[in-house]
Amino acid sequence: MEECMNIEILQADYLNQEHGKDIGYLMNCYSEDPMGGGESLSSQVIASLASELAKIPHAFSLLCYVDGKPAGLINCFECFSTFSCKPLINIHDVVVVKEFRGLGISSSMLSKVAEIAKAKGCCKVTLEVLEGNEIAQGSYKKSGFSDYVLDPSMGRALFWQKAL
Numbered sequence: 515m516e517e518c519m520n521i522e523i524l525q526a527d528y529l530n531q532e533h534g535k536d537i538g539y540l541m542n543c544y545s546e547d548p549m550g551g552g553e554s555l556s557s558q559v560i561a562s563l564a565s566e567l568a569k570i571p572h573a574f575s576l577l578c579y580v581d582g583k584p585a586g587l588i589n590c591f592e593c594f595s596t597f598s599c600k601p602l603i604n605i606h607d608v609v610v611v612k613e614f615r616g617l618g619i620s621s622s623m624l625s626k627v628a629e630i631a632k633a634k635g636c637c638k639v640t641l642e643v644l645e646g647n648e649i650a651q652g653s654y655k656k657s658g659f660s661d662y663v664l665d666p667s668m669g670r671a672l673f674w675q676k677a678l
Contacts, residue, residue, distance in 0.1 A: 519580050521617065523626050526564070526575040526587075534564030536577055540587035544609040549647050574630070576623050578610075585614035588623045590630075598637040603627060605641035608650065620650075624657040642673040 526533045538560035544550040567573045570591070578586030587609040595602045605627060610619045624639075631639050641659065643650050662671035 519617070520582070521585075521619065521622070522579045523586075523622055524577055524579075525630075526577045528564045528568035528573075528575070533577060536584040537564045537567070537575060537587060537589075540577075540584055540609045540611065541589075541607065543611050544587075544607060547612070549644055549650070576626055578614075578619050578623055580614050580617065580619075583614075584611070585617075586610045586619040586623055588627060590627060592634065592636075593640075595637050600637040601634055602636050603631040603634070603639045605639060608641065620653045621657055624654070624659075628657075 526537060528534065528537075538555075541563055542555045542560050545553060545555045567575065567589070572592035574590050574592075576586075576588045576590075577584065587607065588605055589607040591604050591606060593602050593604050594600075605624075608620055608623070627639055639659075640662075641654065643654060663669070664671070
């Protein structure tokens with residue numbers, strides 16, 4: 515008989531040393547994954563990510579622990595929808611450590627983000643996903659996300675970047 519796992523999701527305290535260490539660890543796991551670029555983060559980024567996030571007033575992160583081990587992370591930023599004239603939450607990173615995938619962790623964390631967004635009076639939650647990341651897309655669709663279209667004749671919105 516399979517043993518029950520204790521899954522805990524909480525809002526990270528960026529100034530809590532343990533949370534800070536876990537945020538760096540989880541982001542590095544994501545970065546080393548092919549969907550995160552396949553390369554390790556620098557030790558400086560790993561060590562200082564939480565303290566730098568603490569400086570951003572509209573940032574928040576959710577941590578997931580399975581039996582006390584860091585298993586998942588979502589980093590979010592409160593932004594603003596000019597079309598709705600209301601705040602929105604942009605999910606910047608969704609991380610589930612490989613050994614804990616398939617437990618419904620991302621769905622549970624996404625539900626918690628939606629709860630927080632509703633409490634803040636947000637009009638929507640946004641995120642970006644790689645075109646080839648079908649597993650993540652399936653999870654996001656299950657949680658109610660879909661691609662962004664204003665006018666079907668103009669196609670889907672694309673997420674672009676310019677490195678500086």
